[in-house]
Amino acid sequence: MFNSIITFGGAYAVILFIIIDFIRYRSKNLFKRAILYSFLFYLLFVADRTIGYLFFPPFEDTYLSFQLIPFYFVRDILFFEVGSWYFWNTIKLSFYNLIMLAPLGVYLSLLFDVRSMKKAVLIIFSVSFFIEVYQLVFTYFGLTLTRTFNVDDLILNTLGGVIAFIIFRKIKQYYHLYFKPTKVQS
Structure with missing residues (x-):
């Protein structure tokens, strides 16, 4: 739960x-x-x-972990033997990171009426960055198990959110183009 x-x-x-x-x-x-x-x-x-x-009380022996090499997940996918647990775990985590902020891209267009692509990218990236930072802070204070600040998470989260934003924006344009509300005259 x-x-x-x-x-x-x-x-x-x-x-x-x-x-x-x-x-x-x-x-x-x-x-x-x-x-x-x-x-x-x-x-x-x-x-x-x-x-x-x-965890309360916090862990005392925690360490901070950083993965700052962009597209390292591609290397993992190519390096691990196809079908191995490591291969599928890399695929799974990459896919989860890609879809995690996709709903945010839809909400930006639907709920908050964001129209600018630059603004959407900035918001989605900022949310992803905030997630990575608070994971690092919680790890530093021993409140969670070691979480890695991962540049690939930033890339995949942002990419997924932006793709969803673009797709939903196109759907909205199509809807408004072909399904314009008609006024009923009385």
């Missing part, structure tokens, strides 16, 4: 927010608010997947 008290508590906070928001606004802008609720749960999911277990 939830790996950490942060995401567990966050889930309760989001549910409480939804209840209060629904009581307050009933069905006013319900579709947009439902998208906002799904975005909040998505943020909790990302936090849950990226924080891992939190």
